[in-house]
Amino acid sequence: MAVQTVATTNESADSTGSVDLGPASGLSCRECGERFDLGPIFACEVCFGPLEVAYDVPSGDPEALRKRIESGPENIWRYAPLLPVPADVADKPNLNPGWTKLVKADNLARELGVEAGKLFVKDDSGNPTHSFKDRVVAQALEAARAFGFTTLSCSSTGNLAGAVGAAAARAGFRSCVFIPHDLEQGKVVMAAVYGGELVGIEGNYDDVNRFCSELIGDPAGEGWGFVNVNLRPYYAEGSKTLAYEICEQLGWRLPDQIVIPIASGSQLTKIDKGLQELIKLGLVEDKPYKIFGAQAEGCSPVSVAFKAGHDVVRPQKPDTIAKSLAIGNPADGPYVLDICRRTGGAVEDVTDGQIVDAIKLLARTEGIFTETAGGTTLGVAKKLIEAGVIDPSLTTVVVNTGDGLKTLDAVAPTTGMTAVIRPNLDSFREAGLA
Numbered sequence: 413m414a415v416q417t418v419a420t421t422n423e424s425a426d427s428t429g430s431v432d433l434g435p436a437s438g439l440s441c442r443e444c445g446e447r448f449d450l451g452p453i454f455a456c457e458v459c460f461g462p463l464e465v466a467y468d469v470p471s472g473d474p475e476a477l478r479k480r481i482e483s484g485p486e487n488i489w490r491y492a493p494l495l496p497v498p499a500d501v502a503d504k505p506n507l508n509p510g511w512t513k514l515v516k517a518d519n520l521a522r523e524l525g526v527e528a529g530k531l532f533v534k535d536d537s538g539n540p541t542h543s544f545k546d547r548v549v550a551q552a553l554e555a556a557r558a559f560g561f562t563t564l565s566c567s568s569t570g571n572l573a574g575a576v577g578a579a580a581a582r583a584g585f586r587s588c589v590f591i592p593h594d595l596e597q598g599k600v601v602m603a604a605v606y607g608g609e610l611v612g613i614e615g616n617y618d619d620v621n622r623f624c625s626e627l628i629g630d631p632a633g634e635g636w637g638f639v640n641v642n643l644r645p646y647y648a649e650g651s652k653t654l655a656y657e658i659c660e661q662l663g664w665r666l667p668d669q670i671v672i673p674i675a676s677g678s679q680l681t682k683i684d685k686g687l688q689e690l691i692k693l694g695l696v697e698d699k700p701y702k703i704f705g706a707q708a709e710g711c712s713p714v715s716v717a718f719k720a721g722h723d724v725v726r727p728q729k730p731d732t733i734a735k736s737l738a739i740g741n742p743a744d745g746p747y748v749l750d751i752c753r754r755t756g757g758a759v760e761d762v763t764d765g766q767i768v769d770a771i772k773l774l775a776r777t778e779g780i781f782t783e784t785a786g787g788t789t790l791g792v793a794k795k796l797i798e799a800g801v802i803d804p805s806l807t808t809v810v811v812n813t814g815d816g817l818k819t820l821d822a823v824a825p826t827t828g829m830t831a832v833i834r835p836n837l838d839s840f841r842e843a844g845l846a
């Protein structure tokens with residue numbers, strides 16, 4: 413993502429002192445720590461570093477906070493006291509994503525040589541538009557409301573476009589979203605069906621993102637909330653809810669190891685932030701955990717940097733079936749490297765063939781049909797277990813971020829009917845199925 417500051421784009425943004433985003437107290441620069449008022453800005457005016465939401469952390473008894481969360485709604489708003497949203501967020505028109513299943517994957521564990529009861533799949537295909545993107549869009553929507561935007565927009569590798577279209581439809585916003593023109597049909601249909609405008613850009617995701625940064629600075633983009641550009645600090649916070657849910661669903665325990673896909677790297681960095689917050693709040697025991705990042709070989713800038721011991725990420729031109737992860741110049745790449753190194757984890761990549769195998773493995777063992785991003789994540793988990801990098805005796809969570817129905821092409825060539833028979837028993841027997 414191009415790093416640039418952007419002038420506030422509408423009137424209500426000038427009165428940010430009165431913006432109510434619950435416990436969010438401002439924005440702070442991840443590089444130099446400079447503080448800013450809440451507003452639709454995403455880069456530091458001092459050093460151009462990325463901004464993130466700063467909070468008045470709820471103080472007091474962890475037991476009281478835990479009770480409050482547990483008695484909340486079965487969606488991400490149970491964590492509203494820890495998110496940049498107004499206290500009455502659950503009453504507003506919103507898709508209310510989250511509280512997806514944490515599946516104990518014993519069949520998969522057996523195949524991978526992991527101890528029974530220790531392997532889990534956090535299945536975010538169960539969200540309203542079938543990817544984890546509903547979590548982040550829900551936060552950006554509240555920020556858009558608070559700043560007086562009327563159009564929701566984004567640059568997307570596919571899933572985000574659908575999540576924005578659906579959220580805008582529910583909340584009564586106009587939407588206009590941008591995608592690379594050559595995405596999977598499932599993603600295109602899913603993004604278009606909610607009735608907003610969907611624009612294909614002749615180029616890859618990095619071109620789409622660059623275009624959106626230009627549009628923000630232009631009068632044509634005035635009044636537009638780009639969920640992952642000028643609303644990015646708020647958007648990003650939505651991924652913390654994955655960390656909160658995983659720990660709560662494990663009985664308020666941290667997992668030992670967690671495997672997360674990397675596109676821009678935002679989700680991985682915010683899952684780590686969420687885990688750190690739970691430790692600081694006293695909601696989980698403070699103990700070490702390891703974070704592992706997953707990429708496709710055909711778009712592996714972070715994995716390559718990790719293995720080479722580099723701190724900077726060299727951009728790549730993506731070429732992989734894992735299109736939802738195909739960001740060649742990931743904005744959060746350096747932070748991902750920091751986190752995976754600091755926690756003792758790793759970043760690894762797998763081939764397109766291994767992605768397809770992993771999609772089928774998860775379907776065959778646990779009845780979960782994941783998209784290519786999930787195939788990437790599980791493929792990397794398998795590779796790291798086999799290499800002895802992931803410890804099979806410890807609690808491991810693999811994050812499944814999307815739904816296989818959106819990427820049918822990935823498995824269609826190698827799946828199909830066992831046989832076609834006439835509707836009688838002889839024919840059934842002849843086919844060797846009796």
Ligand SMILES: *Cc1c(COP(=O)(O)O)cnc(C)c1O
Binds near residue numbers: 543571676677679736
């Ligand atoms: C967007 C996306 C991701 C990861 O996104 P980040 O940019 O790294 O936060 C992972 N899986 C799927 C299916 C996605 O759509």
Ligand SMILES: [Zn+2]
Binds near residue numbers: 443445456
């Ligand atoms: Zn700064």
